[in-house]
Amino acid sequence: MSQLSYARYGKDNIRLFKVEKDEKAGTQTVVESTVCILLEGDIETSYTEADNSVIVATDTQKQTCYILAKQNPITPPELFASVIGDHFIKTYPHIHAAHVKIIQHKWTRMAIDGKPHPHSFLRDGEDIRVVESVTRENVGVSIRSKIEKLLVLKSTGSAFYGFHRDEYTQLQETWDRILSTEVEAGWAWKTFSGLDEVKSVAPKFDEAFNAAKEITLKTFALDNSASVQATMYKMSDQILAAVPLVEAVDYSLPNKHYFEIDLSWHKGLKNTGKDATVYAPQSNPNGLIQCTVTRKGPKSKL
The missing domain is CATH 3.10.270.10 (Urate Oxidase;)
Known part of the structure; x- marks a missing residue:
């Protein structure tokens, strides 16, 4: 006899780019991220009984990420990761934990003739900002930030x-x-x-x-x-x-x-x-x- 001891699934490598436009100042700000979402909950039967009714499709998770990015700030990434996690545990009663990892890629505003350019950017290093969060029902939100x-x-x-x-x-x-x-x-x-x-x-x-x-x-x-x-x-x-x-x-x-x-x-x-x-x-x-x-x-x- 066997039993399912661990189960977690989701969408990895969700590429996300957002432009914030300040019409009054005439400037734009860009943020590029890669997002991973993994869900836990009452999903055992999808593994053991071929019951797909408990699966929130990974494509649904991807589309949800895009919609939440439109509706919310995506920086700081700790906040956006918490927004994503909160959505999944509150929207689906059988999902009890959401693991979200966000990699924020570097775009630095160009300086042209000594002045910040309103809408041009460069990648002046390969260092990345990383956030790993877990939103767990009735427990709270744990967050680890990284360079x-x-x-x-x-x-x-x-x-x-x-x-x-x-x-x-x-x-x-x-x-x-x-x-x-x-x-x-x-x-x-x-x-x-x-x-x-x-x-x-x-x-x-x-x-x-x-x-x-x-x-x-x-x-x-x-x-x-x-x-x-x-x-x-x-x-x-x-x-x-x-x-x-x-x-x-x-x-x-x-x-x-x-x-x-x-x-x-x-x-x-x-x-x-x-x-x-x-x-x-x-x-x-x-x-x-x-x-x-x-x-x-x-x-x-x-």
Whole structure:
């Protein structure tokens, strides 16, 4: 005998683009997103008994996403994800949870002759803003916001020494190295009671995203890094301090290596240590450092 232990279905890769037109100011604003919707509920019979009557078709989910985008703001993405989730659990009595993921793609307004252009944009980086939300009936809305694919590098101001050494260790200590990583940073918000509470704090989502990105970049640039671990903890600690509604911050940072090239074989050419200026970028393998930092709670009693 068998039983269905997990069931969730929906529409992935919904491409969405919206133009907001300010006729009075003569400007337009654009937002491009990719949306994924997954539904949970009393849908077991669609798997076990071929009963399609409980399925809200994935095409229906796609069309609903477009209609809600017409009727509501789609930024901040945390708010739009909550609007989508709220719709599905309130419209269909047998749907009890909606998982929504939104990837917001980057479009930056052009500056022409030193002035912002009213309707022209460029993609000045591949970093993306990501939101993952779950709206659950009688529970509330949980939201996790993220920055992904933010590629950063500094050519000095990073060291790595004093690490554990044993018979398997070949890596040499360094007091000056290139540090580069592709930032994936996330922050989990407190659980909201529902869509109305999400709406009441909507401006906080953009503020938090901007603060998290600024803290990440500023700390990366200015910290005299003893290790990726030490630097990412400082970033997390500052984000928690800056955004009271956030309960946890996490980072995943691959260490993108740039190795010195010994050129002494060619007429004694110096290119190591303080003389190093030419490096070989490495694709893999690479270090991968992760952490989650939460607010300090009361110490448990033994």
